[in-house]
Amino acid sequence: MIVIIIIALAATGWIFARARATRFQAEVGRLATNSRPSQYGWYVALWTALPALAFLMVWANVMPRLVFDSVLSSPAAQSLPADDFSRNVILGEANAIARGAQAAAFNPQSMTLVEPFRDATARYSAAGALLAAILAFAGGAFAFSRVGPSFTARNRVERVVMWTLLLASLIAIITTAGIVASLIFESMRFFSMVNPLDFLFGLKWSPQSAAMGYGNDDAFGAVPLFWGTIFIGAIIAMIVAIPLGLMSAIYLTQYARPEVRKWMKPMLEVLAGVPTVVYGYFAALTVAPALRNLAATIGIPGASSESALAAGLVMGVMIIPFVSSMADDSIAAVPQSMRDGSLAMGATTSETIRKVLIPAALPGVVGGVLLAVSRAIGETMIVVMAAGLAANLTLNPFASVTTVTTQMVQLLTGDQEFDSAKTLAAFALGLVLFIVTLLLNIVALRVVKKYREAYE
Amino acid sequence: QGQPGSGAARDQIRAVGSSTVYPFAQEAVGLFTQTNPGMKAPIIESTGTGAGMKLFCAGVGSQYPDIENASRRMKKSEFDQCQANGVKEIIEVQIGVDGIAFAESNKGPGYSLTPKLVYEALAANPYGKGPNKAKTWKDVDPSLPSVAISVFGPPSTSGTRDSLAELVLTVGCDSDPAMKALKDSDEARHKQLCTQIREDGAYVDAGENDNLIVQKLAANPDAVGVFGFSYLDANRDKLNDIPLDGVEATYDAVASGAYPGARPLYIYVKKAHIAAVPGLKAYVEAFSRNWNPGGPLTRRGMVAAQENVRQANADVVTNLTVMTGDDLK
């Protein structure tokens, strides 16, 4: 309600400021003022709305406290039970009834508190609304008083836009910080139980020993997990996804008819949205047995019914669209004149693609590949179902391996003990993975900066 | 502790915990809503027993779950945690029994096993005599077929795995008197020798998805699968059960406890919530009223507990008897 009033106030401010600006602009000339009338309008509207809305946001957080305090001091609240939980239940119920969220009380005592709640809520919301309205008015008036021919409204409005954009990109930083903070904190506890060197360089990952409390000695060697992650996610899956994705993108942008591309591109994108359980079943029940039989017939030892190959191949299919769509967009965005220049030299289409388009589209291509790798590293379901959970350090693609994230999910969602080294190991794994992917990204950034051929 | 009463008052029951109990809790929800049409259906979250315990024991209040489903008994450490967080009064109800079943494809060789054989085939270090070298079942016992040992089972993080260790492996292990003796002298060592499973590929962690194990068995006729009894029952046309100690994994054998791989299932309820959360008592009663043999819960695959156990627990439900935690391990 009050929000609508504030918006209305802002709109009024917009109209008045605009009218005023139009008037003085007519006097001094159109290009003589720094800003357009509507930009003056926006300036006033922002000053009207932003402080008031910010206040409301703060108020919304403070108000419940105030309401509760006032209800608790009411006479009806004196008879509340001392026990915290039932008291809160009654209070909550009364509050819910007062707000109309609930029709009747399960607890008779709640009814006596409904009125105090209603009163207090009404009182405080009215106060909040009034304050917000005053703030809106004051902000608007202040802004309006500044509107004048030499006033740089546009710059200020645009600065707000820029701050909004900056704020948006800071969310990523905050998220990263949150992740890092929580990972580091829990990892520290883990490393106080397990020697970091054993963790980083140990060759034996034996979660059951840890899970079942046989002791932590050399149960947390993470090397097999990292190898498994690289083997499945960064090697096998990429061997499938990069050529297929990139070649699909190239074919669709450069060879296929536009209508074909229009249909095929979204089709391929569906591959990214098929739930991973589906891929998991497919990998575990169709691909893996076939691969095992294949390995058995050609006499590869150690072939098992779960294999890195099965998981990696299917995962590769799943992430094709990450490569194909992003590469497709960047290749399509290279100006036609670049293609013309190459074709006119007598280059074939494929030469044009390889030597001119791909280098120019490099950021998009690399971006797509990175996204694909990231997705592959993070995938768990396919690995659990098709590659198993056995942490083997092996080069044999027909053998069973496991990955970091799969183990993390197992450790975090299974039948876990409180804060055992086993649960905390998940955080340590996450931290190391985070650092590794960070390095990977830094390298990728460098590569792109170095080899990108920026067109005009 | 959150703000008092912030958010809506809870009008929905919330349960967390075991994936094994999950289907039966679901069934109870159906029964509960049928008899209480005005009530919102309870929310059952399948988190695994341990993770559920953590949530359950975090405190008393509307943001904490009311019920914990458990495929094993609460541990002493968990109980203490609960107490420390103010979850003082906990009602423990055994709702039934689940069996871990051993099965093979109906095209399989027709195994017949004992806990001892299972232990010898799967232990990482049988009887502490060095790493397990058995490659085929025949290596374990000449009467068994000469096919490679390949067992699909639950991962080390699941409650089902705990049961496997406790109900089968330890039993097999203790058949050796030396091991039994070891239990008294060095319990940790005993536990390790008796429950640690080999990691050389003979035993395959197949994730928490029992259906997947069923399907993998169909694709690998020589393999042995370990999973919840209800899955065996639902797939009798594809699978044969493997007798343990000569006892077939039938409903009656599990119910009577004759089948070695039977384990009790529990729910834990916060007494403090019973008054505050509408319908909570009725929901718990939905279990006790329907856990008889032939009742809806057993139709869903649960195995009914023995008569006396059922009676004792029904009394717990009616009287809301609080557990003491004295006999927990």
Place this chain on the structure above:
Amino acid sequence: MADSETTTPTKMSARNVNVFYGEKQAIQDVSIDVDLDNVTAFIGPSGCGKSTFLRTLNRMNDTVPSARVTGTITLDGDDIYASGMDVVQLRARVGMVFQKPNPFPKSIYENIAYGPRIHGLASGKAELDQIVEKSLRRAGLWEEVKDRLHDSGTALSGGQQQRLCIGRAIAVEPEVILMDEPCSALDPIATAKIEELILDLRGNYAIVIVTHNMQQAARVSQRTAFFHLGRLVEQGPTTEIFTNPREERTKDYITGRYG
């Protein structure tokens, strides 16, 4: 200044060529021959279809989805729009300098070396260096860029980019060279260099040049074709077109009285 026309074998010939962009017809019924020993100039007001027609000569119009070409165009007697035509070889034989300079976003060196590389014209690094230097010299750019061959081609001035594109086109030594306003961004001295290059090439290569500069057309070409509104109004020996045009429109255009 133009030499008198010498009778020489026809290198390319177009007959009844029409070009459409979607519904719109941009070229109507143009027939013209391009000789080996003569430089041919296309002149005409902006938007009359010079570039469009030029692009039909090496099938660059293929890359414009809406463009459609009818009629026949031959190179050494072979129909270049025939289905068996090898477009890659065609474009290698018929080189092109575009109206808007379009250097690759690569280094100056790589821009020039691109063609020789794909056609395998250099047997080693040394030979390639030589081709690059020679091409840049002929395009009159060498002195300005010799110290920064590995800077990006897009960081050059407008005129430098234009000369880079000319250098790129001649580096593969095509048989026919199509130049769409090659000197539009060049100062008189650089223009003189390019004109010198054209005269140099003449005899070994068939050259077509689009220009708005009448003086330039008169200086470098032996034959001139005047386009107007998509039609070829008049063509003939340059001297004749400039001194004694048959058509009124040609005369008006050349004397600047048109409009």
Place this chain on the structure above:
Amino acid sequence: MADSETTTPTKMSARNVNVFYGEKQAIQDVSIDVDLDNVTAFIGPSGCGKSTFLRTLNRMNDTVPSARVTGTITLDGDDIYASGMDVVQLRARVGMVFQKPNPFPKSIYENIAYGPRIHGLASGKAELDQIVEKSLRRAGLWEEVKDRLHDSGTALSGGQQQRLCIGRAIAVEPEVILMDEPCSALDPIATAKIEELILDLRGNYAIVIVTHNMQQAARVSQRTAFFHLGRLVEQGPTTEIFTNPREERTKDYITGRYG
């Protein structure tokens, strides 16, 4: 043909301007004034820094990450590189036609209407239509495109694109107009139209034009500045520069003897 120089208030003035692209210095110590009532022509060989200097006048060099400018440039006495300067308003007041035509990938109409729209120069559709028509007419493009105002601006011929960009720049009626070789892709008649436009604008607007065409410089400008290798070699009234240059290099360049 050029009028004699009239003494008029200085619109823009540059003092000791240096421009660097990274390490490389492209402009060295240039000081020059741009008058309101005179058209100023920048001439000089390709790559000498004309475009670079032109772009410093409306701070378009800000968009080249490696570019750095020192010295002072004022517009109506205000330092345009001062920190308080509003670059957007500056660019609205100092319009620019780029050397390479760069129409927006929008319709012809939208290309012209864009500036008036963002600056709020038209109060309604009718007025906007009028502005579009007027600008296209002044750029000499109206007749050719009036039937296809809603076709894409990128589907025009080179010369048409160039005129579109001129039309786009004058549609916002800036105070200073910087034109970087506005007629490079134009035929004589279209060129004449643009020159007419320039003469028309002169007096109300300060105009700077970069050209390689000496005749054009002589025809339209009242003041000429000759750049060479990044330095301003000589500047003065056009008649003087063309008839009686002080510097040898200027003379060489103008007479085409340079090189």
Place this chain on the structure above:
Amino acid sequence: MTAATLSTPRAPTDWRGNEMRRRIARRYAAERRFKLLGLFSVLLSAGFLVFLLVTMMANGVKGFTRAEIALTVDFPRSPILLDPAALKTNPAQVLANANLPSVVDQAAQTAFGEGGERFVSSGAVVAVRDAILADPAILDRKVVISVPASEGIDLAVKGKGSAADEAIADRLDEAGLISTALNYRFLLGSDGTDPTTVGIWGALKGSLLTMGITLLLSFPIGVFAALYLEEYAPRNRWTDLIEVSINNLAAVPSIIFGLLGLSIFLNTMHLPRSAPLVGGMTLALMTMPIIVIAGRNAIKAVPPSIRDAALGIGASPVQVVFHHVLPLALPGILTGTIIGMARALGETAPLLMIGMRAFVASPPGGFTDPATVLPVQIFLWSDEVGRGFIEKTSAAIIVLLVFLLTMNSIAIYLRNKFEKKW
């Protein structure tokens, strides 16, 4: 090299010489190989998709239908416990206490003999209840009500049942008592315990709400962040840091986002567990980096000359961005949105941490009600004991894919519309 070598004109390239011909033939062969490789890639990728879709369809289509049995119920003689008068005042409660399960069991036993109660599903009670509600008059007579068949019979009718069930189904079929009908309950209902009565709407609605939140948060934030980084941010160590950390966020395993959501949204902000609001916010954190990365690449691909053109006529940076750069970059941004949202739609792991792996038997009413989402539902059903859940799982996957396609088609339409060449 000497001046002499440079001044001597090189002979024109012999384009028609044998060597050149061979070379061109080789290049053409390479070209053909390259093109074929491309075609092969597209076909292979599409082939996988088609294979998956066809398998899903084959398994799942029957999940949308169910076998129904014509059950004769003789109400006057049934053990029904209700007062017809009370039925008018509070029908739901009255029918809940009316002992309908026994009514159904008895009717089935009468009709099909001993064990007949196993032929009908537990949903039969609901069908009978609905029939009474629709027309209370039937309580006075014997009527035939079409009730869902039990899981076993249902599977038998669809040709996947056990031999015993097939025999029963055949018997019923001969008697003309069994029919197949569209399973509207599947489209309108929520999760349940019996495969013949479960529905997908609850999960679908949960997904809708969750995806709505995800899109609402991640799209603007992602686009804004991309714009800031490409168009405004100075190039320095700080922006490199932002850039790398955003790229890296895309590589963070989804479960960690779940942990983050758990600790921030649930434990710190005290938002409700299992709610679409929290799920959406968590997934938004995960989707945003994908949109940022795709968006930045798309923005990079816009030629600088277009920015120059706009700046040159006095457009402000904000105008340049919103009038020119953003529309031209939109196709790429939408690609990022499509694959990011597709990923979010199929994601389960982070949702486990915030409690969305739950049995929720009624559709969520709003953003803060407990809910589950399609992939979790699929995951849960795939692990169900009941054999009837296999086809339900596939049917749910079909629903998810249809949802995905609907969601994407809008973005795809916009993408095709905004795609421009320059």
